[in-house]
Amino acid sequence: MKNIVLRAFEESIRVKERFVKENVDGLVTAARRLATCFAGGYKLLIFGNGGSAADAQHIAAEFVNRFTVERKPLPALALSTDTSILTSISNDYSFDEVFSKQIRALGRKDDIAMGISTSGNSRNVILAVETARDMGLHTLGLTGCGGGKLADCCDLSLTVNSRATPRIQETHITAGHILCELVDRILFPESF
8 A cells, every 4th residue: 555655755756847848938937827817807718527626616716815825816717616607618519519608708808718628628618718818818727648739729739748547637626736836926926
């Protein structure tokens, strides 16, 4: 049992070390874009399926409430939380459209749409990013498995080069926390 524990932690560390080497510049760029978005009065729309939906909610909560310092709330919204919207769109149209219809309803030019997909190939996430791009939103992807189709359609993609879903998700939430901290440091330097 101890070997399983040690192996999981070692693998998680290796995946995160590789991610940061490959994405440090992208993380800084993404944080600057998010800070500019928030400072300009725009919002962040985040979406994904399953564990990625939970990550979207987690990251949105860190921006709306606070991360580690007291500061004003920042406008972020997870598109995976309203069961009535999700089920009505799925029932009346298609599950593929659950996020793209919300982007059309809530998004505006210069907002940021952040799609999260461990495979990089979630059809509803890709359609939402394409819709966002067509509407003039900035697009950011958190992906795994080499990026998939999502990496190709985002303005900026942060890709975890692993095929292990747990390791990808662990890295995604670490990346989300880093983005929160960087945005706070950019927008509220006096708090540090």
